[in-house]
Amino acid sequence: MTEFPPVSEEEFRKISEFLYRRTGMVFGETKRYYVHRRIAERMAALGYEDFSAYFHRLRADSKGEIEQFINAFTVNETYFYREDHQLRCLTNDMLAERMRAKPPGAPYRLWSVPCSTGEEPYSLALWLLENWPEVDTHEIEIVGSDIDTDCIEAARAGFYGARALMRLTPSLVEKYFEPAGPDQWRLVSDLRDSVQFSPVNIVDAGSVRAHGTFDVIFCRNVLIYFDDAARRLAAENLYESLAPGGFICLGHTESMSRVSPLFEVRRFADAIVYQRPRGKAHG
Structure with a gap:
């Protein structure tokens, strides 16, 4: 790659x-080298040697450059059954509580955002099949969304290496994956088809609103990249995306209590989660 100053x-x-306005992500002085490398990669890919010329193209969004630029800055490290205590809480407590609140026949909607390359929403599908006896008696919709469109395409394709599968037992891998080359497996088509994928920007209210409302949202390890203002905005958007009484699960280092007063803390046996109070309108 061409070396740029x-x-x-x-x-x-x-x-x-520019990144902050578009995504809510904050990159401080300690991330300058990381930012430089990502910019250099995009400039080299497009044949630019002058920053000003590239930045002009970026702001003009010529040939969809904003999407490619944002994709270069996202972090997509994950694996199947990550933070499985929340998955246990889903089938032991959260779904049972939602079942009592929903009219008969209403679908259960689960949202993984950001979904990265699909491990997390597919984990929801796999976990429900293996651990929720009610799975065949209810309509379940699982949606995976991310700001990184390359991740969405990879998620739809469903190819994974050994590291992504490290928390799964050999029997689960054999049951739900097909060999696809050296140290490579592909999720079976039935499971791939069970998850819908879509782009989203959680600091953009319109982008979030377009996805409707959910019973449970898994939004793990993304708010840590935002500043306080962007966190509050994202929290308000996610609040509006929850049905009254719905739940949101965050990463183990994140706390909604420090971000927004809108949610109630719920302490279950397996996990601490956050709930949109029933019958409480925002504002």
């Missing part, structure tokens, strides 16, 4: 502000 203070400010 490090971004100047002014260039770093412009890029950081």
